Amino acid sequence: MSLLTSSIDLDMIAPPLTESQLQFPASEIDHLAQLFLQVGDTVRPIILRRISPISFEILEGYFEYYAAMKAQEIDDQFTAIRAYVVPPDRELAILSQYQFLRSLSTPLANEKTDSLPITPSERQSDLEKIEQTIEQTIERTIANRLDQKIAATIERIVEEKIGSSFQAMTKQITNQITQQLDIHLSEIKRSLLLTPVTPPVAPPINQIIESSAPPVETILESVTKKPSKSTRTNQPKTRSSGSSPTKSAIKESDPKVIEVLRELNTLNFGDLEYKLLKSRSKKFARPIYELRLQQPDQKFQSILDITKVEGIAEKTILKIIAAW
Structure with a gap:
């Protein structure tokens, strides 16, 4: 807050103690009162303290106050x-x-008093110098206070601007990140909805067995090729479920055959249909599945048991095994 002067009515200033007036010679009070009337006011403001909304108390400037009261006695204006x-x-x-x-x-005043009497002009000059010194000091103080006030105001404004800018930037970045996340999540959901459900793939061990199995043509050639005499002589005779002997190129102990038999007994209808699709035997999926349901306890004891389905022969079984 700047230190500013005000014009205060003499009636609003509480009179000091009567004894304080005795410190100043009456002639000097009269002389200063005349100077006040010539100028219209004092060149050195007095210092007051507010004691109520309409009254003040003197802190410094008793001499000027008594001179002002004397000037009011001389001129009521x-x-x-x-x-x-x-x-x-x-x-x-x-x-x-x-x-x-x-x-x-x-x-300075004591030195002049000891040497020569102080003339009114010299006293006025001293008063002017003191007033000038006070004014300069007050101006410097006001300037320093003003500089501090301006610096504090600028600092506060800068902090507010930086704070508001940072908050706005943070909010904008947060909104952008949120929007991008929402877009990515929407794309992921859309892709999951549009992606078809793929049937389960065979375990890796099946792929290894399948890669090592001979091609279908080789198996068919071995089936259709007539065995030699020695082979026919040494080959043990096997009997099927019927009474007449049959010749089979399917080895029940083959891991590939065991795996096919196991899955024929356990796969659901959809997976079974998908597996048979590879050997172009998809049409047999339904009758094989229904035949399995008719004997849930026994199921298929041998891979040749599926020949009970109409249209499936040993040649078909070999194609299924090769493509499985």
């Missing part, structure tokens, strides 16, 4: 005096400054 009304939190600092400046002017 002189009703006010210029003063500093100090705030309570700065009262001590202002009084210290005032007393320090007054102490600087005291040796």
Whole structure:
């Protein structure tokens, strides 16, 4: 807060103690009162403290106050005096400054008193110098206070601007990230909805067995090729479920055959149909599945049991095994 002067009515200033007036010669009070009337006010403001909304108390400037009261007695148009009304939190600092400046002017006054009488013009000159010094000090103080106030205001404005800009930038970045995440999640959901459900693939061991199995043509050639005499002689005779002997190229102990038999007994209808599709035997999926349901306890004991389905012969079984 800047220290500014105000014109205060003399009636609003509480009179000091009567004894304080005795410190100043009456002639000097009369002389200063005449100077007040010539100028219209004092060149050195007095210092006041507010004691109520309509009254003030003198802190410094008793001599000027008595001279102003004397000027009012001489001319009733002189009703006010210029003063500093100090705030309570700065009262001590202002009084210290005032007393320090007054102490600087005291040796000069004592020196002149000891040597020669002080003329009114010299006294006025001293007063002007003191007033000038006070004014300069006050101006410097006001300038420093003003600089501090401006610096604090600028700093506060900068902090507010930076804070608001940071909040806006953070909010914008958060919104952008949220929008991007929403877009990605929507794309993922859409892709999951559009992706068809693929049937389960065979375990890796089946792929190894399938890769090592001979091609279908080789198996068919071995089936259709007539065995030699020695082979027919040495080959043991096997019997099927019927009474007549049959010749079979299917080895029940083959891991491939065991795997096919196991899955024929356990796969659901959809997977079974998919497996038979590879050997172009998809049409047998339904009758094989229904035949399996008719004997749930026994199921297929041998791979040749599926020949009970109409249209499936051993040649068909070999194609199924090769393509499985």
